[in-house]
Amino acid sequence: xxxxxxxxxxxxxxxxxxxxxxxxxxxxxxxxxxxxxxxxxxxxxxxxxxxxxxxxxxxxxxxxxxxxxxxxxxxxxxxxxxxxxxxxxxxxxxxxxxxxxxxxxxxxxxxxxx
Amino acid sequence: xxxxxxxxxxxxxxxxxxxxxxxxxxxxxxxxxxxxxxxxxxxxxxxxxxxxxxxxxxxxxxxxxxxxxxxxxxxxxxxxxxxxxxxxxxxxxxxxxxxxxxxxxxxxxxxxx
Numbered sequence: 001x002x003x004x005x006x007x008x009x010x011x012x013x014x015x016x017x018x019x020x021x022x023x024x025x026x027x028x029x030x031x032x033x034x035x036x037x038x039x040x041x042x043x044x045x046x047x048x049x050x051x052x053x054x055x056x057x058x059x060x061x062x063x064x065x066x067x068x069x070x071x072x073x074x075x076x077x078x079x080x081x082x083x084x085x086x087x088x089x090x091x092x093x094x095x096x097x098x099x100x101x102x103x104x105x106x107x108x109x110x111x112x113x114x
Numbered sequence: 115x116x117x118x119x120x121x122x123x124x125x126x127x128x129x130x131x132x133x134x135x136x137x138x139x140x141x142x143x144x145x146x147x148x149x150x151x152x153x154x155x156x157x158x159x160x161x162x163x164x165x166x167x168x169x170x171x172x173x174x175x176x177x178x179x180x181x182x183x184x185x186x187x188x189x190x191x192x193x194x195x196x197x198x199x200x201x202x203x204x205x206x207x208x209x210x211x212x213x214x215x216x217x218x219x220x221x222x223x224x225x226x227x
């Protein structure tokens with residue numbers, strides 16, 4: 001069964017350092033999402049891609065976060081510099097297309113900033 | 115703006131007992147509603163979804179949910195809980211395109227033997 005792949009699964013970094021997460025969506029899925037899930041809360045959408053274009057990044061803290069999906073397939077989310085408050089689970093999801101379709105989630109990357 | 119409230123942070127039920135998890139949403143038009151389950155350290159798995167039509171929706175793993183527009187609710191139910199159902203459950207509402215999900219804070223389910 002096709003799955004969304006994410007790496008690394010766990011990342012520990014010191015504050016002010018740069019960190020990057022990678023996501024490979026299910027093959028053929030045009031829409032890709034990055035979510036942040038703080039412990040004890042529900043996921044919060046950071047950015048949505050349709051192919052290689054950003055559809056919505058209104059909740060992305062653009063002073064330190066960036067996301068790209070250059071070839072419309074895999075995607076990278078970067079934080080520079082990391083802050084203590086960035087400690088969270090970062091989830092990637094994909095769907096066949098934007099719309100009334102199921103979003104398939106990856107296992108997530110657990111980030112701890114010390 | 116759309117929002118979701120899950121009033122119960124923790125629920126404990128005995129194995130074999132029935133289960134109902136509450137979800138209330140706020141959305142200006144006909145909502146797209148979802149229930150997801152998350153096991154510890156894992157991503158989210160879709161249990162069921164409602165877009166239109168029959169207000170009682172069947173999902174995977176024996177779960178069902180009922181959409182009640184008058185109460186702005188979409189409660190999740192299961193007639194007999196299994197120990198493997200212990201997890202965190204999230205209700206979500208999507209915009210009129212079905213994306214742009216807004217999640218509730220989640221309900222953690224514990225199952226007693």
